[in-house]
Amino acid sequence: MPAGQEELPRTGSHHTHCHSALRGRKKPAMSSSNTIHNISFVGHPSAGKTTLVDALAFATGASPRKGSVSDKTSICDTEPEEQDKQHTLQLSVVWAEWEGRTWSFIDTPGYPEFQGEVQSALFGADLVVGVVSCASGATYNLRTKMTRAELLGRGRAIVITHLDGDNADFDTLVSELRDSVGEVCVPVLLPDASGPGFSSVCRTLLNPESEWCQRLKDRVMDACEDEEILMEYLDTQEVSEEQLESLMPAAIAGGALVPVLVCNPDSGLGVEETLTFLKRFAPSPSDLPITDADGAALDADPSADLQGTVFNVKSDPHVGKICLVRIHSGTLKASDQVCAPGEAKGEKLGGLFRLVGKKREAIESAGPGDVVAFTKVEGLTTWDEFNLAGGNATTVKKPHTPTPMVAQAVTPKTRADEQKLGEALKKLAAEDPTFQIEHAKDTHELVVHGMSDLHLQVMLDRMKRRYGVEVETHIPRISYQETISKASEGHHRHKKQSGGRGQFGECFLRLRPLPSGEGVVFKDAVVGGSIPRNLIPAVEKGIMEIAAEGVLTRGRVVDVEVELYDGKFHAVDSDEASFKMAGGRAFKEGFMAAKPVLLEPLMKLEIHIPSDDAGTVFSDLTSQRRGQVLDQSSEAGGSITIIKAEAPLATVQTYHRDLKSQTAGEGGYSMSFSRHATVPAVEQPKVLAEYGRAKEEA
Numbered sequence: 001m002p003a004g005q006e007e008l009p010r011t012g013s014h015h016t017h018c019h020s021a022l023r024g025r026k027k028p029a030m031s032s033s034n035t036i037h038n039i040s041f042v043g044h045p046s047a048g049k050t051t052l053v054d055a056l057a058f059a060t061g062a063s064p065r066k067g068s069v070s071d072k073t074s075i076c077d078t079e080p081e082e083q084d085k086q087h088t089l090q091l092s093v094v095w096a097e098w099e100g101r102t103w104s105f106i107d108t109p110g111y112p113e114f115q116g117e118v119q120s121a122l123f124g125a126d127l128v129v130g131v132v133s134c135a136s137g138a139t140y141n142l143r144t145k146m147t148r149a150e151l152l153g154r155g156r157a158i159v160i161t162h163l164d165g166d167n168a169d170f171d172t173l174v175s176e177l178r179d180s181v182g183e184v185c186v187p188v189l190l191p192d193a194s195g196p197g198f199s200s201v202c203r204t205l206l207n208p209e210s211e212w213c214q215r216l217k218d219r220v221m222d223a224c225e226d227e228e229i230l231m232e233y234l235d236t237q238e239v240s241e242e243q244l245e246s247l248m249p250a251a252i253a254g255g256a257l258v259p260v261l262v263c264n265p266d267s268g269l270g271v272e273e274t275l276t277f278l279k280r281f282a283p284s285p286s287d288l289p290i291t292d293a294d295g296a297a298l299d300a301d302p303s304a305d306l307q308g309t310v311f312n313v314k315s316d317p318h319v320g321k322i323c324l325v326r327i328h329s330g331t332l333k334a335s336d337q338v339c340a341p342g343e344a345k346g347e348k349l350g351g352l353f354r355l356v357g358k359k360r361e362a363i364e365s366a367g368p369g370d371v372v373a374f375t376k377v378e379g380l381t382t383w384d385e386f387n388l389a390g391g392n393a394t395t396v397k398k399p400h401t402p403t404p405m406v407a408q409a410v411t412p413k414t415r416a417d418e419q420k421l422g423e424a425l426k427k428l429a430a431e432d433p434t435f436q437i438e439h440a441k442d443t444h445e446l447v448v449h450g451m452s453d454l455h456l457q458v459m460l461d462r463m464k465r466r467y468g469v470e471v472e473t474h475i476p477r478i479s480y481q482e483t484i485s486k487a488s489e490g491h492h493r494h495k496k497q498s499g500g501r502g503q504f505g506e507c508f509l510r511l512r513p514l515p516s517g518e519g520v521v522f523k524d525a526v527v528g529g530s531i532p533r534n535l536i537p538a539v540e541k542g543i544m545e546i547a548a549e550g551v552l553t554r555g556r557v558v559d560v561e562v563e564l565y566d567g568k569f570h571a572v573d574s575d576e577a578s579f580k581m582a583g584g585r586a587f588k589e590g591f592m593a594a595k596p597v598l599l600e601p602l603m604k605l606e607i608h609i610p611s612d613d614a615g616t617v618f619s620d621l622t623s624q625r626r627g628q629v630l631d632q633s634s635e636a637g638g639s640i641t642i643i644k645a646e647a648p649l650a651t652v653q654t655y656h657r658d659l660k661s662q663t664a665g666e667g668g669y670s671m672s673f674s675r676h677a678t679v680p681a682v683e684q685p686k687v688l689a690e691y692g693r694a695k696e697e698a
Contacts, residue, residue, distance in 0.1 A: 033285040033300050033369035037278060038104045038326075040091075040125035041159075042118055042145040045110030047133040048161035050076050050088050052265040053107045059268075059275055060103060062096035062356055066268075075357035076107040080465060081458050089458055091117045091312060093124075093324065093371060095354040095361070099279055104371040112141050112668060113452035116434035119399040120312040120382070122148055124326050124371050126283045127155045127252070130181070134160065134168035134194075138176035140610055140666035143636070146181050146258075152399055153291070155252045155283040156181075158260045159274060163191055164198045164267075174260060180636070181258060186216045188259040189273055201262050201270045205241055216257075220247050223256035245280070253283040285369025290328045293395045298328045300368035305391050306330030306338075309398070310384045313431045316375075317466060319350070321430070323380055324373050328396065330388075332372070333365045337389045340380055346389025350376025382433050401433045404449035405671050406656055408456055410471040411446070417469050421446075424467040428459050435459050442479040442556060452656050478649055480555035480691060481599040481676055482591075487512045490590020493568075494582040505578035507531070507539055508566040511590040514559040516676075520547045523563040531567040531579070538576035539564055542583030551591050552598065553691040558676075562587060598684055599676040600648050607643040607659070609667040614641040616662050625651035626680070646674055650687075 041049040050069050057075050058066040067074040072083040076092035088109045096103040106121045108114075122128055128149035130142050149156050158177060163170060170191050177185045189201045190210060204212050217239055224230045224247050233239045251257040261277060263270030289297040290309075298307055312324040325332075332338070337346030353360040353373045366372040380386055383401070385393040412418035425437050425448065435456075436449040450456040456473075463469050488511050496503040514521060522540045531539070547557035564583070605627075609617050611634060621627035627647030634641050652671065659667045679687055 033367070034287075035101050036104075036284050036369040037101055037127070037282045038106070038125045038285070038369070038371050039127045039129055039278065039282060040106035040108060040118075040121035041129050041131055042108050042121065042142070042149070043110055043131035044133065044136050044139045044141045045087055047110060047131040047136065047142075048265050049110065049131045050074055050107050052131055052159060052161065052263070052271075053092075053094055053105045055263075055265040055268060055271045056103075056105055056275060057094045057096060057357075059271055060096035060098035062094050062103075062105075078358040079462075081461055087111065089114060089117075090314075091121045092357055093355040093373075095356050095371075098275075101279055102370075106371075110141070111452075111454065112144070112665075113450070113455040115145075115402050115451065116432055117312070118145060119148070119401065120324070122152050122154060123309070123311045123399055124324070125154060126285055126288045126369075127157060127278070130156065130158045132158055132160050132173065132177065133162045134165050134170075134173055135162050137173060138180040140640070140663075140668075143180045144608075144668065148399065150255060152397070153288065155288060156255065156258045157252065157278075157282075158185060158258060160260065160262045161265060163194055163262055164196055164264055164269075166195060168194045168198070170194045170262070177260065179639070184219060184256060184258045185260050186219050186257060187212045187262075188216065188277060189261045189263075189270065191262045191270075198264070199269070201273050203273075205244065217244060219257040220244055220251045223247065223251035223254045225250075248281045249283060249287060252281060253287040290326075291397050293397060295397075298394065298396070300329055302329075302331045302367040304329040306332055306336075306386075306388045307394055307396075308332065308338075308386050309396055310380050310382055310386065313382050315427050315431055315466070319375050321378060322373050322375050323377055324355070324371070325386070327366050327368055327370045327372070328394075329368050331365055331367050332374075334363065338374075338377060338380070338386045339389050340384050340386055341393040341395075343379065344390070347377045347379055349374040381430050402451065403670055403672065404434050404436055404451050404455075405669065406452050406456060407438075407447050407449045407476050407653070408473040409440075409443075409445040409447050409476040410460075410473050413470040413472060417471065420467060420469045421471065424463050424469045427467070428463055432459070440476065440479065443477040443554065445476055447476045475653055477554075477691065478653075479601060480553050480679075480687065482550055482552050482555050482557045482596055483559045483599060484511060484513050484591060484594035485597050486595050488590045488594035490586040490588070490593065492582050492585035492589060494578050494585065496578075497573075502570075502573040503575070503578040503581075504568075504570040504573040505535070505575075505580075505582035506568040507564060507579065507582040507586040509543075509583075509586045509590050510563040510565060511587075511594050512561045512563075513594075514561050516559055518559050518561075520544065520557055520559075521561045523561065525563050525565040526567065531564070531569055532574075535569065535574065535576060535579045536564065538579040539567075539583035542580035542585075543587045545580075546584040546587050550693070551588055552596055552688060553693060555598070555691075557591065558599070560591075562590075598679040598687055600650060600679045600687075602646050602674045602677050603649050603652055603671050604674040605643075605645045605647060605652065605655075605669055605671050607645065607667065607669040609641055609643070609659075609663050611639055611641045613663045613667065614643070617643065617659065617667070620658065620662065621645050621647060625655075626683075627651070648677075648679075 054067040057063040063075045082089050092107045094105040108118045108121045130146050192200045261274045263274045307328040308325050310323045314322040334352035337348045339346040387393040412421045438447045490509040493506040625647045627645050629645045631644040
């Protein structure tokens, strides 16, 4: 056995006691990057992620007692919204020091709508552990998160929980995992039974008669770069346990092996064995260096120039902004000033901390691989690189931030709320890049965008609790556009006499349709001085104002040529206001005579669903949503179907709800604006009934 590696326990114990209370602990010194383990835990809701982190926190002494989600004592779920729903809603970092190693356990939400938090956790980790409950099996949600970890170049592992359930079946679940995640999944811990009889775990390598023992050897040897060992293995199919275990960390780091472990975090069964395995074989920052945008590894040297990335931002009512960061190279000191790339002036840290759930432990410095937090640096936000003031930061490879799919228009409940709303929303958006704010130009609404109704509800509840700001919400107005389908003419005489000087202006217009994208084009064709040159701009202004605010709805008019070809004026009564009025009303008359049509926004959708649900989703798109399927493909051996389609925004504003229902929560999609297209004649009266000016003025 390699020096410095201890024997893994052969049997499970129901409780692990490694007490070292937080109280009185010395400030930890900066660690070597090969003794650091940054591990994030991902998976489906209720898989046991938070319970496992609570168990690991207790086992390593990070917490003096084992927290519980159900009794609201979890070290991770500290927000009131999390405790009320008994589900994790934002990532939480638990730092620990155990057995000569430093650990950052990163808990994440299970709900897919909080994937922005998951993306942050993937970046901060070197190993991503998928937690799988026997009750739910290998879900699409889990597979998606494990794929993202693979694309980011992180090591991966899987922990199976709830194996003591009545219908639990270890072999069936492992088969599902190998189908879903890949044949790189191989058990490294084996249970003595499935179901209520589950009482212990043992190492796969201690069970040579198990089919998994040979498969484990094959997967590890696939990553072997020592030709002598590899050739000997190919000749004899034998490799020593010492050699195998020395090669296993590289196999995990390189993705050739996704070890499958078993534990029951509620009772503690298998937790010690899981933790010991992670200590010996989990990749460290030195195994998986962060790479820049060109793929070059950063120098993980404490004496190099400081390079780091903010991967998450939190807001605390007492200390303000907290940036969670990962150090890639160099050393960050609590007294340093940091800044974003290109900024000459730095900001002094308000403090440098290790996070243990909600608690903060002040430290003096942090080095390569460390996951730490600092406060009161307002110039940095999520995914910003940073360096010391005057230094040069390097752009690193980061996960793609998902685009929010769900929107709600918000209005403040009171005048006091109105005054505080903007700043409160800005603080929430700084914490979560998937929560975005928009001032809709065409509809004049304040719109918030998120990943789902639940996501928006949580964010707005958080705003009410933290900042005392309440809002009312509704589905945002759709930004329809208006145009004409044939040529026409418009005329209006504006005449008003009220004693003294009157008002007079008369305009004759011709309207013609233009190709898409041309906007509204004004042409002056007046000859003979029927309208003085100095008053023609007033006519154009009146036309453009009406076009901007819409005729049928409040959607702007597009793709129309307006020609002013004649008119009349009065030497005394004509002025700019009169001709502005005459121009606008003549335009309205001509517009209504030109068979006006509405244009609606069409959205591009890319929908990822289990193939078993493809027929239902396909039918719903084409028959219920006026959608058009543009392409259809599959991945993951045909188990996942990808549909690319185009559909009107009016039919997909609440699509997330229906897709979730149609796919039992397994489906996901992305959506972006494509173009505007004519609203079908049969649909236009329905739109006017809801959005038309006639309704507003009734």
